[in-house]
Amino acid sequence: MINKKEITQKHVEDFYNRILIVDEGPNKGCWTFNAANDRDGYPYYNFNKKTTRAHRFSYIISNYDKEEKINIIRHTCNNPWCVNPNHLVNGSQQENINDKIKDNRQAKGSKTGTSKITEEQLISVLDKILSGEITKTKQIVTILNISHTNIIDILHGKIWTHVTNNYNLNEIRNKVIQKILTIDEVKDIKKRLLNNQSQRSIAKKYSVDPKTIYAIKNNQSFQNVKI
Numbered sequence: 628m629i630n631k632k633e634i635t636q637k638h639v640e641d642f643y644n645r646i647l648i649v650d651e652g653p654n655k656g657c658w659t660f661n662a663a664n665d666r667d668g669y670p671y672y673n674f675n676k677k678t679t680r681a682h683r684f685s686y687i688i689s690n691y692d693k694e695e696k697i698n699i700i701r702h703t704c705n706n707p708w709c710v711n712p713n714h715l716v717n718g719s720q721q722e723n724i725n726d727k728i729k730d731n732r733q734a735k736g737s738k739t740g741t742s743k744i745t746e747e748q749l750i751s752v753l754d755k756i757l758s759g760e761i762t763k764t765k766q767i768v769t770i771l772n773i774s775h776t777n778i779i780d781i782l783h784g785k786i787w788t789h790v791t792n793n794y795n796l797n798e799i800r801n802k803v804i805q806k807i808l809t810i811d812e813v814k815d816i817k818k819r820l821l822n823n824q825s826q827r828s829i830a831k832k833y834s835v836d837p838k839t840i841y842a843i844k845n846n847q848s849f850q851n852v853k854i
């Protein structure tokens with residue numbers, strides 16, 4: 628299992644630097660991942676000493692902001708070497724429906740009194756995020772003693788909305804959720820750099836360190852991403 632929270636910008640860069648974009652032939656448009664493959668023909672990616680299928684990792688980093696359960700990742704192009712996120716889908720329709728039913732049950736659970744936190748506790752945490760006293764979701768887990776998934780649901784306005792309605796959740800999320808750039812965002816950043824938009828304003832737009840933008844501008848990272 629890949630723990631999303633362990634993924635850093637460095638992993639994403641390392642991953643994208645091993646992609647070859649296929650320009651011609653029957654697999655035109657596919658992105659080949661340069662690595663050894665398992666016996667079913669899927670290339671591996673080594674993530675924090677754990678082997679994972681490369682296309683699965685690609686799907687996860689490309690859909691980093693989406694809150695969804697990752698099922699079996701399937702290819703729409705039938706090319707097991709391909710890691711182009713546009714050729715990947717998450718699970719079967721039935722699996723996705725089952726997950727929604729399960730999620731709904733969980734969401735109701737925390738609204739019907741089974742939850743362990745109070746409105747006051749949540750308000751206190753939200754205020755501490757805004758003041759900069761809390762900077763990581765890990766700290767919220769410790770303080771509220773609820774699961775990371777529940778916290779993410781709260782920060783995305785899925786549960787506890789009677790409290791979070793009074794807050795700008797976008798602003799709150801930007802303060803505590805680590806930002807990972809997707810390939811589409813890197814493309815947009817490259818376009819903005821070409822149009823001479825300032826590195827500082829781009830960094831602000833994407834809530835990343837200006838050094839990240841600097842590295843993209845100077846081809847120190849994401850060299851393979853073409854616009």
Ligand SMILES: [Zn+2]
Pocket residue numbers: 656657658704705706709710711714
């Ligand atoms: Zn493909």
